[in-house]
Amino acid sequence: MIVTRGLTKTYGRVTAVDGVGLDVHAGDRYGLLGPNGSGKTTLVRMLLGLVFATRGEIEVLGLPVPRRVRDVLPSVGAMVEGPGAYPHLSGRANLTLFDAAGPGGGRRDRRRRVDEALDRVGLAGIDRRPVRAYSLGMRQRLGLAAALLRRPRLLILDEPTNGLDPRGIREIRDLLTELNTDGTTVFLSSHLLGEIEALCTRVGVMDRGRLVLQDDLATLRAPTGRVLVGTPDTDRAVALLDGRVERSDGGTLTVRHPDPAALNAELVAAGVRVSAVAAERRSLEQVVLDATTTSADRVEAA
Ligand code: ATP
Numbered sequence: 544m545i546v547t548r549g550l551t552k553t554y555g556r557v558t559a560v561d562g563v564g565l566d567v568h569a570g571d572r573y574g575l576l577g578p579n580g581s582g583k584t585t586l587v588r589m590l591l592g593l594v595f596a597t598r599g600e601i602e603v604l605g606l607p608v609p610r611r612v613r614d615v616l617p618s619v620g621a622m623v624e625g626p627g628a629y630p631h632l633s634g635r636a637n638l639t640l641f642d643a644a645g646p647g648g649g650r651r652d653r654r655r656r657v658d659e660a661l662d663r664v665g666l667a668g669i670d671r672r673p674v675r676a677y678s679l680g681m682r683q684r685l686g687l688a689a690a691l692l693r694r695p696r697l698l699i700l701d702e703p704t705n706g707l708d709p710r711g712i713r714e715i716r717d718l719l720t721e722l723n724t725d726g727t728t729v730f731l732s733s734h735l736l737g738e739i740e741a742l743c744t745r746v747g748v749m750d751r752g753r754l755v756l757q758d759d760l761a762t763l764r765a766p767t768g769r770v771l772v773g774t775p776d777t778d779r780a781v782a783l784l785d786g787r788v789e790r791s792d793g794g795t796l797t798v799r800h801p802d803p804a805a806l807n808a809e810l811v812a813a814g815v816r817v818s819a820v821a822a823e824r825r826s827l828e829q830v831v832l833d834a835t836t837t838s839a840d841r842v843e844a845a
Pocket of ligand 1: 559579580581582584585586734
């Protein structure tokens with residue numbers, strides 16, 4: 544869906560994007576994670592032909608960008624650097640204007656498209672208010688509605704939940720998951736690790752212009768070969784598992800063992816009570832910290 548090779552952008556002496564090889568597959572919910580200034584926006588703008596690369600190649604939906612960007616854009620819904628809208632017009636009027644540059648059709652078709660898009664982002668009831676009276680969250684949703692008008696195969700969104708409260712973030716997350724389930728590939732950037740962990744199936748991590756990590760979340764978070772066991776009988780469990788317990792912390796044991804079910808059976812058979820048992824997995828935060836040289840506090844774990 545998106546492939547880049549050696550993609551580089553320099554501004555004078557600043558290398559904003561440095562040799563990036565993105566690989567976004569059909570059906571992905573791909574999250575591009577990186578602190579502010581790591582090059583995400585520049586990268587997203589290059590994908591849409593808004594900024595020219597200094598070096599490297601870009602393919603979106605199988606076509607080269609920027610050369611064939613006109614053929615690509617009708618199938619892509621995009622939101623970059625906040626939603627643009629005329630503040631004195633209503634959300635509906637803005638969408639209607641935006642739709643006029645879209646796939647066409649009769650008046651009814653266009654009205655239906657706008658209605659559906661407003662409805663999908665939860666703005667159907669308040670669409671007549673001028674956009675200047677919108678909260679940031681409403682503007683963000685209007686931007687998404689605009690991105691949805693073309694029923695895109697691919698959504699490219701730069702920081703789509705910027706400025707939203709937790710409820711708004713949740714709504715956007717649910718909406719993007721729903722669209723993805725219906726077949727839309729979602730590519731988004733964010734500096735919020737928790738957001739990407741909650742939403743995405745595939746992750747790319749930017750650090751000072753470079754893509755330092757790219758993989759499926761499930762692979763990155765593969766089991767570590769340890770099992771976390773909750774038990775009120777810690778002493779008996781430790782004695783039974785002789786040498787295999789790496790840590791004991793407030794009723795939770797970290798045990799070197801590949802199989803939670805087998806370990807559970809072993810404990811229960813020996814009369815040890817087990818209140819919880821689960822394979823240990825690395826958190827995305829740990830994965831990112833291991834992959835980046837940027838100081839940890841710049842990628843927000845919230
Ligand atoms: P943010 O989330 O703050 O937008 P980002 O990860 O999207 O951060 P970019 O905006 O792509 O990062 O910026 C990457 C680097 O390129 C920064 O050092 C920035 O100052 C620089 N940069 C971006 N655009 C320009 C420009 N038009 N002229 C000069 N330098 C630029």
